Amino acid sequence: MANKSLQHSSLTDNIFYRSMLAGNDAYFPEFESDDFLEEVVLSSSASSVTFSGLASYATAGYKHLQIRAISRTDRGSFSDNVSITINGNSGANYSWHYLFSNSSSPISSGSTSQNAMSGMFTAGSTAAANAFGSLVADFLDFNNSSTNTTMRALSGYNDPANTGRIALGSGLFVNTSAVSSIAIAPRFGTNYVTGSRFSLYGSKG
Amino acid sequence: MAYELIETIEVGAGGAASIEFTSIPQDGVDLVLVTSLRSSTTSNAAFLVLNDASVTGKYLYGSGSVADSYTSGWGLMSTPSSATANTPSSTGTYISNYTSATAHSVSVDAVTENNATAVTMTLNAGISTSTTAVTNLKINAAVTFVQYSTASLYKIY
Numbered sequence: 001m002a003n004k005s006l007q008h009s010s011l012t013d014n015i016f017y018r019s020m021l022a023g024n025d026a027y028f029p030e031f032e033s034d035d036f037l038e039e040v041v042l043s044s045s046a047s048s049v050t051f052s053g054l055a056s057y058a059t060a061g062y063k064h065l066q067i068r069a070i071s072r073t074d075r076g077s078f079s080d081n082v083s084i085t086i087n088g089n090s091g092a093n094y095s096w097h098y099l100f101s102n103s104s105s106p107i108s109s110g111s112t113s114q115n116a117m118s119g120m121f122t123a124g125s126t127a128a129a130n131a132f133g134s135l136v137a138d139f140l141d142f143n144n145s146s147t148n149t150t151m152r153a154l155s156g157y158n159d160p161a162n163t164g165r166i167a168l169g170s171g172l173f174v175n176t177s178a179v180s181s182i183a184i185a186p187r188f189g190t191n192y193v194t195g196s197r198f199s200l201y202g203s204k205g
Numbered sequence: 206m207a208y209e210l211i212e213t214i215e216v217g218a219g220g221a222a223s224i225e226f227t228s229i230p231q232d233g234v235d236l237v238l239v240t241s242l243r244s245s246t247t248s249n250a251a252f253l254v255l256n257d258a259s260v261t262g263k264y265l266y267g268s269g270s271v272a273d274s275y276t277s278g279w280g281l282m283s284t285p286s287s288a289t290a291n292t293p294s295s296t297g298t299y300i301s302n303y304t305s306a307t308a309h310s311v312s313v314d315a316v317t318e319n320n321a322t323a324v325t326m327t328l329n330a331g332i333s334t335s336t337t338a339v340t341n342l343k344i345n346a347a348v349t350f351v352q353y354s355t356a357s358l359y360k361i362y
Contacts (some may be wrong), residue, residue: 034208034359063213063357065237095289095320099267099328108267111358112320140241140295146353150284150318152295168267168326170316176291203239205213205357 035062039199042192045074048185049198055079056142057179063205065139067182070132075189078162082120082135083187086149086173090115093174100167110170117171118187120155124191126162127191132196133157139170141205142179149173208237213357220349224356226342231304232245233360234264238298240356242283243291247315248347249325251281253298255333257343260311262331269324279331281315281344283354291338303339307314308332 037057040049054065073080086092097110097117110119122133137153149172156166173179186192206267213225225332229236242251253260262279266272284294303309333339344356 014262050275063355070272085308095318097267097269097316097318097324097326099265099272099326104268106265106272108272108326110269110324112322138239138297140239141353141355142222143295143352144355146291147241148289148292148318150295150316151292152297152314152316158288159225161342168314168316168328170295170318170324170326172289172292172318174289174292203208203357204210205355 005090012060014047019083034201034203035092036049036201037200039197042194043197045191045193047191048183049192050181051062051200052181054098054142054182055178057202058178060194063141063200064203066143066201067135067184067198068201069135069184071135071200072123072127072193073125073133073186073189074193075186077124078159078190079165080122080124081118082122083116083118083188084137084151084171085116085183085186086181087177093181094171096169096171101176102163102165102166117151117173119167119169119171120153121157121167122155123149123157123159127157127159128161131157141180145178147153147178148176149179207362209360211358211360213355214352215264216350216352218352220351222346222349224344224350226358229340229342230360231338233304233362234252234302235361236300236339237359237361238300238305238342238356240281240296241293242354243293243351244283244285244347245349245351246347247285247287249282249285250347251283253281253311253346254343254345255309255339256335256337258335260331260333262329264327264329266274266328269322279329281313281323282327283350284317288317292318302340306337308336309327309339
């Protein structure tokens with residue numbers, strides 16, 4: 001929900017307002033459907049971040065979830081990949097694919113029967129200082145217990161010294177359970193570094 | 206910027222040849238459509254229609270093994286019946302300035318998934334030939350969308 005605050009008053013503007021609004025915009029309750037739900041900002045390095053208890057969001061009327069993240073890992077490379085697991089399941093129940101470019105011709109590839117979704121990119125420890133990768137990952141109809149979970153993600157980072165990367169990624173969890181938790185971890189590195197931020201949004205449906 | 210649900214449509218038992226949003230309210234600026242679709246056939250097609258006018262354009266494509274770009278076959282994506290059972294597609298569509306009396310620009314990012322090499326991934330830029338405000342949005346299947354396929358339409362204002 002959008003934040004509203006008073007921008008004007010007779011005291012701060014030194015003006016006599018005849019209207020109770022005192023120059024402020026009127027507030028109309030908004031029936032927004034794209035809501036910020038929760039966020040993790042790392043104050044120290046962490047090997048993974050998990051959003052759990054997601055059934056409560058389905059109960060509240062949210063049909064689709066989106067994770068927006070900026071992250072950087074401790075992998076000794078300018079690049080790392082992002083891994084996502086669902087419901088604490090780390091069996092070989094995932095596939096993932098990507099359409100990817102690092103300033104050369106695009107490439108499409110993927111893997112099947114994996115232990116996590118991937119196909120998403122972020123910055124590693126030798127990327128430009130303070131450069132973080134960005135990720136937007138969608139989980140549609142996450143509470144449906146009749147379909148497998150398909151994820152769609154846009155990710156990338158810019159590292160002028162080593163070429164950046166950008167990718168459209170997809171992931172499949174071959175399991176029809178409703179999504180109750182989503183865990184995010186570096187695929188090759190050990191930890192996400194301090195300052196990495198992971199936000200969860202929901203859309204009503 | 207506020208983001209408000211207009212409607213979600215879920216396909217019931219027996220499937221549906223199309224999903225249609227009618228009487229779209231005209232108090233927004235842009236539209237966002239998210240779809241989770243699966244086809245009854247081996248076709249991955251899902252055609253977007255605005256005010257009875259098709260949307261056409263160009264797209265960057267990945268198959269899981271090959272990347273290319275195309276100008277024909279533009280559309281949203283629906284997981285074909287040949288892919289892993291019970292697996293829907295995931296598509297995000299943005300329609301700018303939908304109440305204007307101009308041709309409407311559309312961008313789409315779409316994926317189908319499969320526990321095998323073959324998938325469809327596209328980044329699309331399209332335009333509708335309709336030059337009136339969008340009041341009707343339809344997604345046509347090649348044959349039918351199966352049960353649990355869903356589409357949610359939002360307005361941004």
